Amino acid sequence: MCRVVFAVAVALWIVLFPVKARADECRATPECSAMGMCTEQGDDCVATSDMDCRRSEVCREDGKCVLRNGRCAVAAEGCRDTNQCIQYGACTVRRGRCVAG
Numbered sequence: 001m002c003r004v005v006f007a008v009a010v011a012l013w014i015v016l017f018p019v020k021a022r023a024d025e026c027r028a029t030p031e032c033s034a035m036g037m038c039t040e041q042g043d044d045c046v047a048t049s050d051m052d053c054r055r056s057e058v059c060r061e062d063g064k065c066v067l068r069n070g071r072c073a074v075a076a077e078g079c080r081d082t083n084q085c086i087q088y089g090a091c092t093v094r095r096g097r098c099v100a101g
Contacts, residue, residue, distance in 0.1 A: 006034075033057060036064075036072040047072050063098040074098060 026045035032038035036047040036056035047053055050065065053072035059065040063085075065078030079098035085091035089100040 036067075046070065063093070 026032055026040045027038050029037070029045055031045055032052075033055075034057045036053040036058060037045045038052045038055065039046055039048040041048065047056075047067055047070065050067050053059050053067055054065050056064070056072060058072050059078055061082060061084075063074045063078035063080075063082045064072040065081075066073055066075040074093050074096050076093050079085055079093055080091050082090070082098055084098050090098040092099055092101060
């Protein structure tokens with residue numbers, strides 16, 4: 001539950017206060033480590049590759065390890081590598097989330 005609240009808070013922060021950055025600053029932002037928004041595009045930091053997503057907390061915690069439509073999204077292999085899968089059996093993708101069964 002804590003992870004969900006954290007992810008929602010970070011997502012809300014990003015929407016309300018977009019990151020303005022130079023190329024050398026994106027990787028140092030909290031949005032990079034949390035949401036995979038590590039690549040400079042214009043004045044913003046955004047996720048532009050699966051690698052950006054794989055390095056992020058949303059990949060490790062929520063299985064959002066692939067880039068889809070400009071955001072890190074859940075993938076089957078991402079779910080299998082999360083603590084949710086190991087501890088609770090949430091290893092299957094359903095409706096964009098890692099779930100049990």
